[in-house]
Amino acid sequence: MLDFILLIVIYIIIYSISSLGLNLIVGYTGMLSLCQAAFMGIGAYSTAVLMTAGHMDFWLALLSSGAIAALCGILIGIPTLRLRGDYLAIATLGFGEIVKNVILNWDSVTKGPMGINGIPGPSLFGYTFTSMEKLPWLFLLLFFLAATYMLIRVMIRSRVGRALEAIREDEIAASAMGINIAKYKVGVFTTGAFCGGLAGSFFAAYSQSVAPLTFDFMMSIMILCMVVLGGLGNSFATVIGTVLIVIASELPRLLGISHIIPAQMNQILFGFILVFMMIYRPQGIIGRIKLNYGKMMKDEILHMER
Amino acid sequence: MPLLYTKNLRREFGGVIAVSDVNFEVMKNSITGLIGPNGAGKTTLFNNITGLDFPTKGNVFFKGEDITELPAYKITRIGIARTFQNIRLFREMTVFENVMIGRHFRGNHPKLSRNRLVNFALGMVNLKMEEKDIYENSIKWLDFFNLLPFRDEYAKNLPYGRQRELEIARALATEPDLLFLDEPAAGMNPQETEELMATIRKIRDLGVTVVLIEHDMKLVMNICDTITVLNYGQKIAEGTPGQIQNNKDVIEAYLGKSDD
Amino acid sequence: MDLFNIPANELIQHLINGLTLGAIYSLIALGYTMVYGILKFINFAHGEILMLGTYSGYFLYYMLCDPTKGGSYVIIAFAVSLLFAMIISAILGITIERIAYKPLRKAPRLAPLLSAIGVSIILMNLASLMFGTKSKKFDYPFDNTPIHFGDASITPNQIMILVVGLIMMVSLKLFVDRSRLGKAMRATSENQAVAALMGINVNSIISLTFAIGSALAAVAGILIAMEFKVYPTMGQLAGLKAFIAAVVGGIGNITGAMVGGILLGLLETFGVVIIGIPQGLKDTIAFSVLIIILLVKPSGLLIKNRREKV
Ligand SMILES: Nc1ncnc2c1ncn2[C@@H]1O[C@H](COP(=O)(O)OP(=O)(O)OP(=O)(O)O)[C@@H](O)[C@H]1O
Ligand SMILES: [Mg+2]
Numbered sequence: 001m002l003d004f005i006l007l008i009v010i011y012i013i014i015y016s017i018s019s020l021g022l023n024l025i026v027g028y029t030g031m032l033s034l035c036q037a038a039f040m041g042i043g044a045y046s047t048a049v050l051m052t053a054g055h056m057d058f059w060l061a062l063l064s065s066g067a068i069a070a071l072c073g074i075l076i077g078i079p080t081l082r083l084r085g086d087y088l089a090i091a092t093l094g095f096g097e098i099v100k101n102v103i104l105n106w107d108s109v110t111k112g113p114m115g116i117n118g119i120p121g122p123s124l125f126g127y128t129f130t131s132m133e134k135l136p137w138l139f140l141l142l143f144f145l146a147a148t149y150m151l152i153r154v155m156i157r158s159r160v161g162r163a164l165e166a167i168r169e170d171e172i173a174a175s176a177m178g179i180n181i182a183k184y185k186v187g188v189f190t191t192g193a194f195c196g197g198l199a200g201s202f203f204a205a206y207s208q209s210v211a212p213l214t215f216d217f218m219m220s221i222m223i224l225c226m227v228v229l230g231g232l233g234n235s236f237a238t239v240i241g242t243v244l245i246v247i248a249s250e251l252p253r254l255l256g257i258s259h260i261i262p263a264q265m266n267q268i269l270f271g272f273i274l275v276f277m278m279i280y281r282p283q284g285i286i287g288r289i290k291l292n293y294g295k296m297m298k299d300e301i302l303h304m305e306r
Numbered sequence: 307m308p309l310l311y312t313k314n315l316r317r318e319f320g321g322v323i324a325v326s327d328v329n330f331e332v333m334k335n336s337i338t339g340l341i342g343p344n345g346a347g348k349t350t351l352f353n354n355i356t357g358l359d360f361p362t363k364g365n366v367f368f369k370g371e372d373i374t375e376l377p378a379y380k381i382t383r384i385g386i387a388r389t390f391q392n393i394r395l396f397r398e399m400t401v402f403e404n405v406m407i408g409r410h411f412r413g414n415h416p417k418l419s420r421n422r423l424v425n426f427a428l429g430m431v432n433l434k435m436e437e438k439d440i441y442e443n444s445i446k447w448l449d450f451f452n453l454l455p456f457r458d459e460y461a462k463n464l465p466y467g468r469q470r471e472l473e474i475a476r477a478l479a480t481e482p483d484l485l486f487l488d489e490p491a492a493g494m495n496p497q498e499t500e501e502l503m504a505t506i507r508k509i510r511d512l513g514v515t516v517v518l519i520e521h522d523m524k525l526v527m528n529i530c531d532t533i534t535v536l537n538y539g540q541k542i543a544e545g546t547p548g549q550i551q552n553n554k555d556v557i558e559a560y561l562g563k564s565d566d
Numbered sequence: 567m568d569l570f571n572i573p574a575n576e577l578i579q580h581l582i583n584g585l586t587l588g589a590i591y592s593l594i595a596l597g598y599t600m601v602y603g604i605l606k607f608i609n610f611a612h613g614e615i616l617m618l619g620t621y622s623g624y625f626l627y628y629m630l631c632d633p634t635k636g637g638s639y640v641i642i643a644f645a646v647s648l649l650f651a652m653i654i655s656a657i658l659g660i661t662i663e664r665i666a667y668k669p670l671r672k673a674p675r676l677a678p679l680l681s682a683i684g685v686s687i688i689l690m691n692l693a694s695l696m697f698g699t700k701s702k703k704f705d706y707p708f709d710n711t712p713i714h715f716g717d718a719s720i721t722p723n724q725i726m727i728l729v730v731g732l733i734m735m736v737s738l739k740l741f742v743d744r745s746r747l748g749k750a751m752r753a754t755s756e757n758q759a760v761a762a763l764m765g766i767n768v769n770s771i772i773s774l775t776f777a778i779g780s781a782l783a784a785v786a787g788i789l790i791a792m793e794f795k796v797y798p799t800m801g802q803l804a805g806l807k808a809f810i811a812a813v814v815g816g817i818g819n820i821t822g823a824m825v826g827g828i829l830l831g832l833l834e835t836f837g838v839v840i841i842g843i844p845q846g847l848k849d850t851i852a853f854s855v856l857i858i859i860l861l862v863k864p865s866g867l868l869i870k871n872r873r874e875k876v
Binding site: 079089102221232262267270273275278 | 607608670673674676678680681683684685686688689690692695806809810846849850856861
């Protein structure tokens with residue numbers, strides 16, 4: 001039982017790293033991306049291939065996986081981000097399909113439908129992490145979650161966050177204020193993709209295997225639900241949303257009734273969350289936190305002058 | 307040489323010729339009025355100059371350089387700012403934040419602005435100093451418009467006239483050489499309009515060249531040095547307020563031909 | 567004439583296949599484009615409206631007759647089922663708009679988009695719960711033996727797809743261009759506020775738009791069902807590709823949707839035979855086309871580049 005709870009917590013943390021990245025894209029900047037799972041898939045497969053076929057060290061593979069996902073983010077972002085938001089939604093949806101198809105068909109590298117097994121666990125100071133011992137994993141992941149959280153926090157509380165807020169409010173006005181919108185959007189999208197890549201990499205290293213159909217459209221929707229449920233544009237809320245969604249999807253297993261409840265129920269729940277939240281509580285259960293940059297800055301300057 | 311001029315600028319929307327081969331000139335340190343009946347193409351001309359829209363044909367020159375193809379954010383960075391006919395404030399942001407956004411790109415140290423990321427990594431960008439600069443300048447512009455008491459209000463909660471002022475403050479925070487105002491007095495009462503006239507003169511006295519679209523003839527005739535008149539996309543007249551008031555074509559454009 | 571070393575007769579065969587596929591895409595794309603024209607948002611649930619319409623037609627069809635027996639009764643039953651599918655889809659489209667989109671008309675752009683995605687997921691999974699994930703065969707109401715001419719052949723169903731597609735598209739175009747309601751639709755998509763001032767009931771026009779788009783999707787769904795099969799996720803990929811077709815033609819533009827659909831159908835077919843893209847990656851063609859179009863001409867082939875009015 002305890003083991004199972006630890007497992008859920010581990011999933012929560014891995015998904016949180018990914019959903020925080022998505023929240024940066026959707027919540028803070030107002031762009032709809034439907035391929036966060038694909039970025040995770042890219043990260044997971046990069047790690048799997050680099051560590052099994054390439055015999056790369058996990059930490060290097062982790063970084064590479066993030067970087068590869070980020071690179072894909074740039075590639076998809078540059079053509080679409082100049083355009084209206086809906087195009088991004090469709091392009092990312094299409095991108096997700098492409099990633100899935102490529103993973104399925106690129107047999108020589110991804111082993112196609114079979115997936116990749118036997119991914120070694122990461123080692124640190126001579127200790128090797130395995131999915132048997134969950135507690136060390138939990139601390140490791142917690143460290144990375146905290147790092148992601150802080151990175152985003154610092155970014156949002158700076159002039160970057162202020163510019164993102166302006167872009168979300170009115171792109172035309174923001175560009176008339178000298179803000180290079182495309183640069184910020186591509187930057188944010190890339191950062192979000194990077195987070196997805198990291199999460200995917202951990203996913204692969206923890207499960208020690210990857211399968212092609214894991215990272216499908218429904219997983220992207222699940223991550224989107226985490227962001228929407230907690231509250232768009234609020235990192236803390238996103239983590240709460242992630243906790244709720246992961247628990248909700250694991251609840252049947254937790255209660256031992258997973259065989260009665262069909263998998264579709266979960267997805268129907270996600271669908272309802274999206275519709276219901278948009279109509280009745282678009283700000284999410286916790287809501288957006290409006291930073292007051294003017295006050296923040298004043299405090300800081302007073303602090304500086306002291 | 308004019309500070310800014312367009313050469314045969316033309317903008318077509320499908321079949322509609324919104325701006326038809328217009329040569330428009332703005333002299334340095336002047337206040338230039340752009341008038342014309344509704345749908346004459348005034349806003350379209352603004353948009354084409356400020357990079358929010360691009361001409362079908364023709365060019366825009368600023369300080370002697372061709373800026374026709376530059377996107378909006380670059381236009382702003384070289385010193386042209388603007389306001390919008392239908393106010394486009396960041397409504398859910400505070401008054402102060404609106405002005406800070408105007409100052410956003412100026413926060414970059416001018417010598418380092420090219421490779422911000424690299425310089426940032428090298429520790430060459432002092433974020434704190436930048437922010438201090440943004441802060442102090444924003445205060446300055448809020449003060450200029452007596453908006454300081456409202457600094458923590460959301461922009462959407464300001465009275466209409468105040469919103470128009472805030473939009474100008476935000477534009478000025480970009481430190482422009484040339485400021486375009488699209489109907490700044492729209493929706494203002496006579497007293498507010500009066501104050502606005504004084505403000506515009508004050509802005510000009512700071513060394514900022516002003517171009518404004520306005521339907522309020524009293525305001526235009528009062529403060530403009532030169533006026534350009536558009537009708538159906540074409541420039542039908544330009545000159546001093548006195549010349550414009552007595553121009554036959556202009557009177558016709560506004561009142562319609564006497565025989566129909 | 568040998569193009570890329572493919573003999574002429576094979577080329578004609580691929581042309582026929584590409585055109586039929588394209589006609590189906592066009593029919594679906596029309597729904598996306600009409601809704602986008604009026605509400606400026608992507609109706610993500612369009613594919614599921616198609617799927618549910620198809621299922622309802624399917625059930626009625628097999629309730630009314632045994633298609634394997636053939637005969638004129640089967641054809642009548644098929645026609646009735648097709649009409650039924652169109653009606654169900656239309657009602658579904660209107661209902662979804664009323665419940666999930668209408669409250670969000672003034673909300674930020676993200677909101678209706680997310681809501682639409684939600685609706686799409688709910689419907690898709692409900693269908694797979696109720697009807698099972700196994701795909702169902704939809705028997706032809708007529709003898710579908712291919713007709714040969716030279717070395718190429720065409721099936722009666724393909725002929726039907728082309729004919730039905732053509733009739734639907736032409737009548738829709740005439741309706742929108744010529745009829746009073748069509749004019750009201752165009753006025754609404756041009757400017758809702760002005761249309762309302764002119765005495766047009768904007769809500770009814772929006773419902774009408776959803777009804778027509780959804781009914782066309784049901785037709786496309788039945789045609790797909792006969793060519794391929796009926797299954798809960800049938801609307802997903804078809805919908806996505808049709809949307810791409812709409813973007814290629816120029817979203818919001820009815821002729822554009824037709825042209826885009828045909829073009830995409832041809833590209834997919836010829837992409838496999840001429841460029842030699844492996845079957846498994848066939849679906850990537852559409853997405854690559856999307857990316858290229860977004861890069862080169864984001865407003866679509868039939869619309870002049872236009873910027874948002876400031
Ligand atoms: N994005 C656009 N798409 C199509 N037509 C446009 C667009 N922008 C402007 N027009 C058309 O161009 C013409 C000029 O419009 P513009 O807004 O420039 O006029 P204006 O002189 O600013 O009028 P007003 O005094 O009412 O603000 C009008 O006929 C208008 O309908
Ligand atoms: Mg105007």
